[in-house]
Amino acid sequence: MAVPVLELRNLTKEIPAAGQEPFVIFKNISLTVNEGEFVSIVGPSGCGKTTMLRVINGLLTPSSGQIFIDGKEQKGTDGDLVMGFVFQGASLLPWRTSLKNVLLGLEGKKPPQEAGQIARSHLNLVGLSGFENHYPHQLSGGMQQRVNLARALAVDPRILLMDEPFAALDAQTRTFMQLELLRIWSQAKKTVIFITHMISEAILLSDRVVVFSRRPGRIRSEFAVPLARPRDIDIKSDHRFVELENVVWKQIEEEVKASRESSLI
Amino acid sequence: MKGALKLISILSGLVLWHLVATRVVNDSSLLVSPLVVIAKGYEMMFVTAELYPHLVASSWIFLYGMLIAALVGVPLGFLMALSPVTRDYVNPWMTALYTTPRIAFAPVLLLWLGIDIASKIAIVFLGCVFPILINSFYGMRVVSREFVEVGRSFRLSGVALFVKILLPASVPFILAGLRLAVGRGLTGVAIAEWFGATEGLGYLIFFAGQTFNIPILFVGVAVFALLGIFGFQVLKIIENLATPWRKEFETK
Ligand SMILES: Nc1ncnc2c1ncn2[C@@H]1O[C@H](COP(=O)(O)OP(=O)(O)OP(=O)(O)O)[C@@H](O)[C@H]1O
Ligand SMILES: [Mg+2]
Numbered sequence: 174m175a176v177p178v179l180e181l182r183n184l185t186k187e188i189p190a191a192g193q194e195p196f197v198i199f200k201n202i203s204l205t206v207n208e209g210e211f212v213s214i215v216g217p218s219g220c221g222k223t224t225m226l227r228v229i230n231g232l233l234t235p236s237s238g239q240i241f242i243d244g245k246e247q248k249g250t251d252g253d254l255v256m257g258f259v260f261q262g263a264s265l266l267p268w269r270t271s272l273k274n275v276l277l278g279l280e281g282k283k284p285p286q287e288a289g290q291i292a293r294s295h296l297n298l299v300g301l302s303g304f305e306n307h308y309p310h311q312l313s314g315g316m317q318q319r320v321n322l323a324r325a326l327a328v329d330p331r332i333l334l335m336d337e338p339f340a341a342l343d344a345q346t347r348t349f350m351q352l353e354l355l356r357i358w359s360q361a362k363k364t365v366i367f368i369t370h371m372i373s374e375a376i377l378l379s380d381r382v383v384v385f386s387r388r389p390g391r392i393r394s395e396f397a398v399p400l401a402r403p404r405d406i407d408i409k410s411d412h413r414f415v416e417l418e419n420v421v422w423k424q425i426e427e428e429v430k431a432s433r434e435s436s437l438i
Numbered sequence: 439m440k441g442a443l444k445l446i447s448i449l450s451g452l453v454l455w456h457l458v459a460t461r462v463v464n465d466s467s468l469l470v471s472p473l474v475v476i477a478k479g480y481e482m483m484f485v486t487a488e489l490y491p492h493l494v495a496s497s498w499i500f501l502y503g504m505l506i507a508a509l510v511g512v513p514l515g516f517l518m519a520l521s522p523v524t525r526d527y528v529n530p531w532m533t534a535l536y537t538t539p540r541i542a543f544a545p546v547l548l549l550w551l552g553i554d555i556a557s558k559i560a561i562v563f564l565g566c567v568f569p570i571l572i573n574s575f576y577g578m579r580v581v582s583r584e585f586v587e588v589g590r591s592f593r594l595s596g597v598a599l600f601v602k603i604l605l606p607a608s609v610p611f612i613l614a615g616l617r618l619a620v621g622r623g624l625t626g627v628a629i630a631e632w633f634g635a636t637e638g639l640g641y642l643i644f645f646a647g648q649t650f651n652i653p654i655l656f657v658g659v660a661v662f663a664l665l666g667i668f669g670f671q672v673l674k675i676i677e678n679l680a681t682p683w684r685k686e687f688e689t690k
Binding site: 227230231232250252253254256258260262263264266267268269277278280281308310328 | 584585587588589590591592593594598602603606607609681683
């Protein structure tokens with residue numbers, strides 16, 4: 174039976190503007206993500222995806238609505254560490270080596286020796302054994318995102334939030350990292366929310382693809398991905414993959430067009 | 439390669455100086471060759487040893503001034519960055535003090551603190567503290583939102599956020615502030631020792647100027663320059679120790 178891990182109820186974020194209508198970033202998002210599920214969110218640029226992830230993580234407070242994790246309501250950043258966040262940009266601390274970056278969420282929470290072990294095993298999981306003492310600038314973009322992933326996974330979160338983690342990578346590295354993420358995910362068995370602009374990436378990785386409307390972001394539609402696991406690169410030529418890609422693409426195209434037209438008025 | 443260029447630059451500068459002094463000016467009451475200065479410096483260092491008391495006096499004033507400036511400037515800069523109340527409170531005073539020429543304070547400080555070391559340290563302190571304070575403040579203010587969010591997403595406590603994110607991110611800025619402070623601190627030493635001092639490099643230069651002793655005057659100036667270079671080298675060592683991640687970045 175499917176066990177819900179994350180539940181968003183009518184989540185809304187707006188920015189008050191003096192003497193004007195508030196600036197609504199996303200509105201009435203209700204979403205349930207089950208244990209071990211991999212859910213991708215796609216939508217036009219600026220529709221509020223990053224903001225939603227930051228609200229879920231507690232970095233921003235929602236204007237209204239609630240966030241539950243394992244049935245427990247989340248309030249700001251006060252609670253326990255139950256989420257791992259892989260950020261959109263380069264977010265490794267440049268003054269810390271790979272190992273120390275991965276240790277960031279473990280220090281003070283685990284005995285040093287155990288923390289070290291956990292950090293090493295996660296660097297190993299993402300294929301970076303031997304790079305423990307490298308500083309971020311000594312790593313390639315793909316390697317940096319591996320460290321980012323290891324850092325988020327090392328705290329053993331209930332949910333992994335990933336904000337376009339591969340956006341800055343070249344096409345080849347990106348494809349490779351997608352396959353790596355499939356492998357890592359199958360080992361780590363985490364519940365994941367993954368934001369991306371690349372529809373094929375969303376389909377390849379996910380159990381479910383959620384399409385956001387233009388801003389103010391709402392859930393426009395959801396698609397279960399009808400493809401068995403384990404998956405590999407060949408699956409991209411499967412007719413069900415291609416059909417789904419087309420359907421999702423049409424919806425996003427509509428949203429982008431509509432937002433262009435409304436901004437022309 | 440880099441070292442060779444530096445050496446060539448220094449040597450050619452000295453040769454030029456020598457040529458200007460001996461061929462163009464050719465008046466030892468205005469300018470003397472670096473050879474004369476080096477000879478005089480050597481004599482004052484190793485033969486008569488008359489340079490030492492001046493060097494020691496100036497070095498102590500400089501060191502104390504820098505140290506106190508760092509101990510005051512860094513925490514105050516941090517406090518201003520983190521607390522808007524402190525910022526608003528300190529800002530008008532800081533701007534006023536920072537923009538007033540320090541030399542204007544010298545007589546007052548002398549009057550208040552006497553002609554001993556205290557007033558001199560205060561003058562050096564006034565010179566050093568602002569670049570350190572402003573850089574520490576700025577460094578902590580511009581820590582990228584992303585890094586702070588990384589810390590918060592890992593649920594770091596306020597103290598941990600400061601120690602693990604804000605502080606290391608500000609270190610390069612603090613070091614830049616210290617580098618600026620070296621120059622301003624040495625200026626402070628010179629100013630301090632022009633007023634009612636009986637020793638120190640500033641006094642030496644002042645005295646030599648009054649008595650038209652050009653070689654000694656230049657020895658004083660050269661030792662000031664060497665002190666500055668020495669200060670920079672010490673900071674470079676501190677920098678390499680404190681931010682190994684930047685050192686490797688630069689040599690790449
Ligand atoms: N603090 C804020 N104040 C005002 N507007 C904001 C703020 N934060 C975000 N926005 C606006 O909210 C909208 C959504 O931003 P967000 O970064 O969430 O979009 P996104 O879907 O992640 O876009 P992208 O796909 O390009 O990363 C944007 O129009 C942005 O300008
Ligand atoms: Mg975004």
